[in-house]
Amino acid sequence: MRRRHFLQASTALAIGGLTGAAGASVTPARRPLRILILGGTRFLGLHMTQYALDRGHWLTFFNRGRTNNDRFPQIERIKGDRNGEVGGLAGRNWDAVIDNSGYVPRHVRLSAQLLRASVPHYLFVSTLSVYASFASANDEDSPVGKLAEPATETVDGATYGPLKALCEDAARDAYGAGNTTILRPGLIVGPDDNTDRFTYWPARAARGGRFIAPGKPSDPLQWIDARDLAAFAIDTLERRVTGTFNAVSAPGRFTMGGLVDASVAAAKASVGPKDAPQPVWLPSEFLAAQQVQPWSDMPVWVPSEGDSAGFAATRMQRAAVAGLNIRALDDTVRDTLRWHLARPAAEQTTLKAGIAPVRETEVLAAWKP
């Protein structure tokens, strides 16, 4: 074992007691892999790193050195930029590469073409946003979206999905389908989520008082805990599973009512009974009339109707057969709240997602059941 490998593994063991897929304790892999992560220092990358270390793998990060430089100091870092400065990757060998930070096909092409001679397996983290339509349930063979302006490299709400679909093509073209794993996650949630979308619900319950619960308790939701996605990703590298996988919870498993109930229970357990959280269920028609937006004002929730009828019904049997295991809702909510309550005060009070408190009060006051 090389010295750096020993340091990475022993630091992981010293952290100890961590849990991986679906909350199970992690046992070391039979054969340690050398894994390059393009990215690695934010949200999903942090969980992949922790899980890979727990499994005894040896990691290298490639990034610009701008994000979370204090996390995992024991990991080797190669500094560069996917936008053309990838020379630091030349002349090195790894067993697999995880592309966690590819948003523009040119960047993926550059890294995949450079690495294909020296790294046999490419895993690209894509997204369910690749699909052209959410009017009905998608599986992996559903059509993907197309760019209105084919040459664009601007990543925004309209181009993100189609650009990711082209990134998938770039990885497959360079590596061949037999050496490429494409993961298409739905909303990734859990501790360290820098978007605050799922976090909004346990955080809002913990603030206490009356709060808006959107639509109906039975409204379906889908997501994936970052720790379960991390475990699935590393597992596909260990078993050399290739192909394209929707990576999200089974349709119908999670609901808005379940998320609200779990958030209230976690809040009561963590912050005590003072100003107890009280969800007020408001119908989607009333919320629309009040211009309360699904997803942005009411994170995670999109009513299953019209163009979004299939949004929370994505099929994921292929990933389930390949070993994807998603932990219980209560675990995700409890751990997300625990992480949130340990954040700096400013991050706790100003969330990046969810309806503003003043506006929420106005909407609740306007509701006359």
Ligand SMILES: NC(=O)c1ccc[n+]([C@@H]2O[C@H](COP(=O)([O-])OP(=O)(O)OC[C@H]3O[C@@H](n4cnc5c(N)ncnc54)[C@H](OP(=O)(O)O)[C@@H]3O)[C@@H](O)[C@H]2O)c1
């Ligand atoms: N969040 C979700 O709900 C969701 C859902 C579906 C799919 N996804 C996908 O999940 C993946 C991971 O997302 P994430 O939010 O965890 O991480 P991310 O923000 O996509 O990536 C951050 C990492 O990439 C590095 N990085 C960023 N730009 C770089 C560049 N130009 N050159 C080199 N390194 C660069 C960052 O380090 P430096 O800043 O130091 O360079 C950091 O380590 C993404 O591919 C995303 O599309 C996310």
